[in-house]
Amino acid sequence: MQSSSHAAGGAALPVPRLAGHFASLEVQNHAARLGMWLFLATEILLFAGLFICYGVYRFLFPEAWAAASRSLDLTLGTVNTVVLITSSLTAALAVHYAKEGKNKMVAVQIGLTLVMAVGFLVIKYFEYHHKFEIGTLPGRFYSYEGIQLPGVPLYFTVYFCATALHGIHVVIGMIVLAFSMVRALKKADFGPNNYTMVELGSMYWHLVDLVWIFLFPMLYLV
Template identity: 55%
Template sequence: MSSSEGHAHAARPPRWYHAHHFDNIETQNHAVRLGMWLFLGTEVLLFAGLFLGYTVYRWLYPQTFHLASRHLDLSLGTLNTVILITSSFTVVLGYNAIQRGNSKACVRWLAVTILCALGFLVVKSFEYRHKFHEGMLPGKFYSYEGLQLPGANIFYAVYFLATGLHAFHVIVGMSILAWVMFRVKKGLYNAEYHVPVELGGLYWHLVDLIWIFLFPLLYLI
């Protein structure tokens, strides 16, 4: 597959991915993974701010938050949960495939994952459209007749901020996986070197992880 690729990759020396300041490739992988986990730690703390906001306002307006959660579309929320969990499963299958050096299967699983991500966004956009239509909006834009309680607009502020930031992460994760998939397709990764596939997967699992908590907190309780 590399013969028709042009000069960019034809010029790559063997083991091009091994940076000279690391003793061996495993030391490099270890450092790279640690960096990724540190980044994921900051992502957890970023979302922690929103979860904290949710918790505080839920404590201040327990009844409103309970009733407002009943006005979200549970079946669409559940569908999106299943989609995201399945996409986490397919991305790990992609990683497993490249670990075995099977880049064709890896590309296939990454493509399925990206399709799942797209599906998630489509479902989410239907939900958003419905809420815009009904006036279930944050702050002063709130005009929904079905739930007129103090704090309802705060619930929707938290809802849109949390799911919006999460959807942004879905878009970023999808782009990363698409980039990784492109590079797998080029034959840049193999059984020995595939740490970018792993890290893209880790990011995607984090997106799933956040949703695992957002879903019950927003839609169910």
């Protein structure tokens, strides 16, 4: 069943399709948002396990973890933080324009978000490449002669697990947002009554941003 709505000038406003098991579009949108919040809660629990591991080993090997943290490239980490926070702004603007029915601007803002996401991953690639070159790798693969302290290989195990898992979420977020961008360009049906798809994608992207805001000081500033 397709709902319909009209603007003051008589033009039809884009509205989403109402699924048969929902009483109204309001209930349907509320259920979608609730489902996303529950999903995001499970994602936070996933990262919480890594945060706990970090806290335990940071307590057991404080000197080693401080030394290992200083070996990271703070400049690249800071740039990546600025890039990701800015991408959250453009993702939020995409929701704003979707509510106003400005589909081209929705696509532009999501496109900017995706460009910054690619930039984030490229910077992370260079960080990874450098670590592979000098041997600051997880566990038994650690071979860097510059820091030889008990617990340092554990630091890089947590570092790679946390940043790789976060990177996977960045890629997933890019895919979700890309679908919204394609829809904005092809169908141009986002509007005041139909913006949930963009909103949910933006919520997921804010989670990606939030997790990095925790990872950056934990890994680079200890």
